[in-house]
Amino acid sequence: MTGTVSIIGGGLAGCEAALQLAEQGYQVKLYEMRPDTQTEAHQGGYLAELVCSNSLKSTRLDTPAGLLKAELKMLGSFLLNLAEQCKVPAGHALAVDRELFAQSVSEVITTNPNIQLIRKELSEIPQGQVILATGPLTSEPMMQHLQSLLGEDHLFFFDAIAPIVDADSIDMNIVYAKARYDKGDPDYLNCPFDKDQYYRFVDALLEGEKYEVHEFENQFFKADKFSFYENCMPIEELARRGQDTLRHGVMRPMGLEIPTTGTKAFAVLQLRAENSSRTAFNLVGAQTMLRYPEQKRIFKLIPGLEHASFLRYGSIHRNAYLNAPQILNADLSLKVKPELWIAGQLCGVEGYVESIASGLLIARIISQRISQLPAETILGQLWRRLLETDSKSRFTPVNANFGLLPALKNPPRDKKIKKQLLSERSLAALSQYCAQEPEARNS
Numbered sequence: 477m478t479g480t481v482s483i484i485g486g487g488l489a490g491c492e493a494a495l496q497l498a499e500q501g502y503q504v505k506l507y508e509m510r511p512d513t514q515t516e517a518h519q520g521g522y523l524a525e526l527v528c529s530n531s532l533k534s535t536r537l538d539t540p541a542g543l544l545k546a547e548l549k550m551l552g553s554f555l556l557n558l559a560e561q562c563k564v565p566a567g568h569a570l571a572v573d574r575e576l577f578a579q580s581v582s583e584v585i586t587t588n589p590n591i592q593l594i595r596k597e598l599s600e601i602p603q604g605q606v607i608l609a610t611g612p613l614t615s616e617p618m619m620q621h622l623q624s625l626l627g628e629d630h631l632f633f634f635d636a637i638a639p640i641v642d643a644d645s646i647d648m649n650i651v652y653a654k655a656r657y658d659k660g661d662p663d664y665l666n667c668p669f670d671k672d673q674y675y676r677f678v679d680a681l682l683e684g685e686k687y688e689v690h691e692f693e694n695q696f697f698k699a700d701k702f703s704f705y706e707n708c709m710p711i712e713e714l715a716r717r718g719q720d721t722l723r724h725g726v727m728r729p730m731g732l733e734i735p736t737t738g739t740k741a742f743a744v745l746q747l748r749a750e751n752s753s754r755t756a757f758n759l760v761g762a763q764t765m766l767r768y769p770e771q772k773r774i775f776k777l778i779p780g781l782e783h784a785s786f787l788r789y790g791s792i793h794r795n796a797y798l799n800a801p802q803i804l805n806a807d808l809s810l811k812v813k814p815e816l817w818i819a820g821q822l823c824g825v826e827g828y829v830e831s832i833a834s835g836l837l838i839a840r841i842i843s844q845r846i847s848q849l850p851a852e853t854i855l856g857q858l859w860r861r862l863l864e865t866d867s868k869s870r871f872t873p874v875n876a877n878f879g880l881l882p883a884l885k886n887p888p889r890d891k892k893i894k895k896q897l898l899s900e901r902s903l904a905a906l907s908q909y910c911a912q913e914p915e916a917r918n919s
């Protein structure tokens with residue numbers, strides 16, 4: 477049985493859902509408010525724009541991100557397939573040329589005869605079957621509408637993004653290309669610090685003038701709800717945890733010896749290519765709330781970036797999500813409006829690939845191609861986590877992690893082997909499921 481489904485939001489979740497439903501013969505009305513109305517982080521008019529990192533994380537099966545991608549591949553994710561076609565070298569990570577990726581998704585959507593793309597901001601939910609996939613930067617009128625629909629149940633917080641520098645402005649006499657422990661291609665550039673340079677940088681981060689939370693507040697935001705994703709923590713906040721936190725974490729120098737001398741630097745800040753022509757580089761882990769002039773001053777203390785030209789400064793952004801376990805039915809539709817499904821980051825998953833996964837899942841639920849998933853799979857567990865109610869603690873967004881999976885019966889001691897086994901078990905279970913329920917897989 478097919479019909480018409482309206483999807484609000486042409487981001488990662490909305491586009492995946494649209495393509496999944498269109499493939500099944502549904503008529504899809506996809507509403508996207510850009511380019512006329514922009515969010516605080518999107519910059520263009522293409523669909524499926526990646527707003528921060530260009531990495532869809534690791535492809536290795538001993539990582540949860542790698543497993544989730546393998547599951548999505550088995551189920552026939554359209555966006556993952558397009559991402560693979562737009563990938564740029566990034567070691568084991570699936571990083572994409574963001575412009576090419578967004579352009580490719582836009583083209584596939586606009587040329588699909590079953591999808592009507594409507595460039596319009598919606599401030600209310602239309603009649604009929606609807607997927608709301610307006611993301612963490614859902615426009616304010618829609619947030620207000622949700623508030624009236626759900627009461628005070630929705631939550632919110634902020635997130636930070638890293639600066640990007642022009643490749644031509646990087647001093648390659650200091651910076652060097654190298655993969656950690658020389659494993660794989662030397663896709664990353666490395667900025668080596670000596671002891672003095674490192675502590676000067678940390679001191680500057682600590683003293684740097686930041687944007688204050690209240691400057692980003694609007695009627696929905698209250699400072700007491702201010703928090704970050706742990707893996708998107710501003711660099712100055714990490715530095716605040718201890719003078720050596722950065723060099724033991726995101727700036728650890730292990731396996732990144734300076735090729736010309738063979739010596740180990742005191743700390744290393746890595747740069748990751750933003751596009752396939754490697755004309756722009758992202759400062760890995762340097763997401764920040766520092767004021768723009770302060771960023772210019774402080775990030776130029778990084779060896780090799782003394783003359784850096786900034787293509788984009790880091791910044792903080794609003795990040796909204798709903799209290800999923802309280803408001804969703806088992807099929808991820810709203811309790812108060814069962815013809816409305818919430819997909820993507822707004823429903824409480826966290827991350828690019830998780831958002832794609834949620835779009836796929838909801839489209840499959842609507843087209844009755846999936847009614848449950850094996851408990852051994854990450855996707856099945858992400859679904860379960862959105863429904864799990866723990867009235868004592870506040871619901872926080874969930875990303876792919878091995879902690880979601882049921883324990884192995886006889887876990888090996890070696891952590892890497894354990895993760896590999898968890899992945900193999902998951903993929904075997906999903907493969908068996910797809911064999912039993914062939915409609916779960918794309919034709």
Ligand SMILES: Cc1cc2nc3c(=O)[nH]c(=O)nc-3n(C[C@H](O)[C@H](O)[C@H](O)COP(=O)(O)OP(=O)(O)OC[C@H]3O[C@@H](n4cnc5c(N)ncnc54)[C@H](O)[C@@H]3O)c2cc1C
Pocket residue numbers: 484485486487488489490507508509510514515517518524525526527528529530596597598599609610611612613614615618635636637792793794795819820821822826827828829831
């Ligand atoms: C600043 C920031 C940085 C992030 N960085 C990362 C990262 O580096 N890595 C990672 O894995 N995840 C990151 N995330 C989290 C998340 O994975 C992404 O936001 C992801 O794009 C979410 O996918 P989505 O489909 O839910 O929403 P989006 O991709 O944001 O798509 C939502 C779409 O809905 C549109 N829209 C909004 N309101 C309306 C309306 N009322 N009517 C019509 N259209 C509307 C928007 O214009 C947008 O195109 C970040 C989030 C933010 C906010």
